[in-house]
Amino acid sequence: MARALSRPHRDDLRIAVGGLLGGMVLWALGIHPRVVADPLVLWHPAWAPLLPLVVTAACEPLRRSTPRVGLFIGTLALTLDTVTQGNVVTVILYTDLVYAAVLYGSLASARRICWITCMLTVLGGVVPAALLRDAHALLIGVGIGILSFAPAATGWVVRNHRDAAEAARLRAEQTALLAEMDRTQAVTAERARMARELHDMVANHLSAIAIHSTAALSLDDPQTSRDALAVIRENSVEGLAEMRRLIGILRDSSGDVEPAVTPTLDGVATLVKGARANGLDVRLADGHSRVPAPVELAAYRIVQESLTNALKHAAEGPVEVALRQDDGTLRVRVTNAYRAGDGSRAPGSGSGLTGMRERAALLGGRFEAGPRGQLWEVRADLPLTEGETP
Template sequence: MPGFLRPLTRAVTFTRGLHLLLGSGIAWVSASIYPGLSSPTLTDWALVLVVPIPLLVAAAMVPAMRRAEGLQARLMLFPGPHARVEGGDADTDVSVAPSSSWRDRARTAVWLVLRLEVGCALVLGTGQLIGMVFAVAGATDEPPETDGLAFPVPHWGWGSLPLCLLLLLAEVAMIMGAGRLMAHAARHLLGPSPSERLNALEERTEQLLERNRIARELHDSIGHALTVAVVQAGAARAAADPAFTERALEAVEETGRAALEDLERVLRVLREDEKPVSGRPTLADAERLLDSARASGAKVDVEVTGPVERLPGPVSREGYRMLQEALTNVLRHSGPVPVRLRIAVDDARIVMNVRNPLPLSSTGVTGRGGSGLRGIRERATLLGGRAATGPDDGEWQVHVELPLA
């Protein structure tokens, strides 16, 4: 099909035209009352375009009017899946929120007036072009004085057929041009206000932060479970002791079950499931981390001062993940070595310190670490605290300080 005829196969071409015709309806309703449409003069036609404007401006002051116009614009001015247009599912950038400021109301008023005037122009232009087609084709025998056409029409017999086709193409071009004009105007006049854009940006930022948090959760939980499983399997194979192998399998089972619970909880969050899920573990549940580390052969010396069970929820939950990553880091890089854990809680902050001997291949250790240690520092920063990781006095340490306020 020739390119200039393709718009005739697209639904959006006709929905845009219908949108404009509906927008001009108030003009013809008010014109039937004043100034009337029987033998109108040029002044009467000017009044047809002007009289409805105060009504439209008053309607634009209603906040819901912006939402109604936004919904209509999205549905009728922009190509959807039905339009058979490439990119038909693209974001229209037209807001459907009610007016929240006088600036929104003013933009809505300008939009309504523009829709009125363009719609009236389309109706008048369509009347002229279709009337000329009928006159050229000889479908009407009204004299030029009463046919309502602005221009005289030639009568060429069969030679008038090309002129009829040109007039019809001009009608399609007029509808397409008016529709594109209104679609462009809708993006500017009905587009999101600065406050709406800021809210959308904040929502997007929250989503990215949530995804980042979920990624850290999966890294810490699954990484810890896999590390414990690998260490336990290696130790059981080296020990060749049935009793030790049974204890190792129990530790792997317990750690794996905890990891599956964490994975299920995260997946339900991603699916936006309405079913209740178990709460995230806190430092009050840290004993299972210590048990899995001990079952892997590490000798964990723990000293806790202060009421850990009374820590604020966010601090306690993030502290649990930091401790989990610190123990995972020990098992992954140093193996079953002695570990000293010190947790001190007072009225203002919590201090957590994990220390273990440096591995034999620690030459060139920078202390920057991989994504796990970076995640510890990121968690601490988000809570207004700080974290330091790296060699210290011949040992590897993870030192975390978090404020409670």
């Protein structure tokens, strides 16, 4: 690819100065590839070889910025050099210009130069041999090949290796970037999953503790206070056990990122029993059969969070929990009495609905929650296909 540089590269300047000085030393010593008596030497002044030498050396600073211009001027200088006694350094500098034009020029230009030099090499050997009927004339083509095609081919090989190395570097950078993105996404997903687990495991127990402690403090009835303290103790013990289990998951380095005993829909009856102990009038309609484990866990957590919300926000009245399976979908419905404007009986983070919605979305399902007349309804439709574990 062409490189537009504001000023010549230092190495190119060194090549130009070094070549010019070397060529002048050879000229001063009288070392030339041709003698004055040679019929090809049409320009005889002693200083004549210096002119193409200076022009070719002046083209070297252009070898990276404008390589085609440098090669064109260098070709004219080499042509002029052939009608003088010549200078070996001029030829060497010209081969470098051919090499640089292929290496630093555009891809189309590099291909064109390689093709032209190859054709000149073939024609330079075949045509003179055919005209002169002398096999020794093939050496002309060899000379042209060494002068033009060999540096062009070398530049093409180096260019391919350079481009391959650059492509490999870009692939490595892209791979590293994708790996970092995957790692970040994995960490974010794991944090969200653990936040849902922590909320669902503990929020129910803490809400019950808050509500019953309020009742124990507000009612001057020893029996009521005793019952409330019993519920508080039960929920405290269960909540502590859940916390210990979650901490064990976080500290476990074996790769097991799920609880030792994953909740299933068989445990919904236990959830209902606990909700009744906390004062809710819960009714369960269970019409499901065996479902995949990810769906079981999501449905269990949605029911658990819905009962927790009902404990904190529901108006007086029954709470209906329904599990129904049809058309390859597990349908979860939880309804409770609702009155607009009723305040919460326990503090909350407000993240429960978000967690339920995320669990349904991870399985490709649908989730809705909101008032329907005098009821608050939670609806979740979970496909019975294997999906990502919430």
